Amino acid sequence: xxxxxxxxxxxxxxxxxxxxxxxxxxxxxxxxxxxxxxxxxxxxxxxxxxxxxxxxxxxxxxxxxxxxxxxxxxxxxxxxxxxxxxxxxxxxxxxxxxxxxxxxxxxxxxxxxxxxxxxxxxxxxxxxxxxxxxxxxxxxxxxxxxxxxxxxxxxxxxxxxxxxxxxxxxxxxxxxxxxxxxxxxxxxxxxxxxxxxxxxxxxxxxxxxxxxxxxxxxxxxxxxxxxxxxxxxxxxxxxxxxxxxxxxxxxxxxxxxxxxxxxxx
Numbered sequence: 646x647x648x649x650x651x652x653x654x655x656x657x658x659x660x661x662x663x664x665x666x667x668x669x670x671x672x673x674x675x676x677x678x679x680x681x682x683x684x685x686x687x688x689x690x691x692x693x694x695x696x697x698x699x700x701x702x703x704x705x706x707x708x709x710x711x712x713x714x715x716x717x718x719x720x721x722x723x724x725x726x727x728x729x730x731x732x733x734x735x736x737x738x739x740x741x742x743x744x745x746x747x748x749x750x751x752x753x754x755x756x757x758x759x760x761x762x763x764x765x766x767x768x769x770x771x772x773x774x775x776x777x778x779x780x781x782x783x784x785x786x787x788x789x790x791x792x793x794x795x796x797x798x799x800x801x802x803x804x805x806x807x808x809x810x811x812x813x814x815x816x817x818x819x820x821x822x823x824x825x826x827x828x829x830x831x832x833x834x835x836x837x838x839x840x841x842x843x844x845x846x847x848x849x850x851x852x853x854x855x856x857x858x859x860x861x862x863x864x865x866x867x868x869x870x871x872x873x874x875x876x877x878x879x880x881x882x883x884x885x886x887x888x889x890x891x892x893x894x895x896x897x898x899x900x901x902x903x904x905x906x907x908x909x910x
Contacts, residue, residue, distance in 0.1 A: 665689060
């Protein structure tokens with residue numbers, strides 16, 4: 646089992662394998678004297694859902710923003726579908742998409758207008774048919790002509806997920822994607838994302854504070870604390886490997902005393 650910090654394990658070093666949709670190597674980012682991401686390395690394989698876990702301020706969103714090209718790393722390399730993000734940004738991001746509760750779509754545009762504009766940005770073929778497919782998939786048909794800004798938070802989340810699926814991305818980045826959904830809708834969305842990862846050649850990097858959700862959805866998890874990856878492994882077996890009864894218990898221990906938790910292994 647891989648249960649050591651990824652930066653210290655040779656098995657955790659990305660191999661730039663064609664079986665990976667994402668390879669991250671020695672990634673660093675600082676804000677002045679504060680180190681937000683400290684030389685992390687990991688990968689997301691094809692048909693794999695990887696959970697990026699950690700308390701607020703651990704570096705999760707900064708990591709995702711670097712993968713999206715929103716932030717420039719201080720050091721390190723990112724490859725998406727074996728394409729170097731720093732050298733070929735547009736080509737790498739063409740097969741990527743993203744959804745987060747803190748990144749709502751323009752509220753003055755209708756649901757259909759939002760999907761059409763983003764579909765044009767991604768050069769989606771047969772865009773009209775693709776939009777109709779996603780409106781059905783995310784139960785948004787009745788909102789097609791409704792302005793996104795007047796939708797409930799859960800409805801806006803579903804629109805954001807529909808947008809994230811528009812270009813059938815190979816790499817799907819999800820930051821707390823079900824945080825504002827009621828349990829039944831969240832369950833449906835989790836099923837749709839599992840279906841996405843199991844179909845074609847896509848992979849998912851998923852952040853969440855819902856450990857039940859992580860156990861249900863993710864094939865592998867990475868625990869991030871103070872900008873470093875401390876642990877990785879199967880979310881269903883990792884807690885027992887470290888003397889904890891549940892993933893939530895392990896999360897709390899790592900968030901409170903990361904070094905003490907590692908030393909107690």
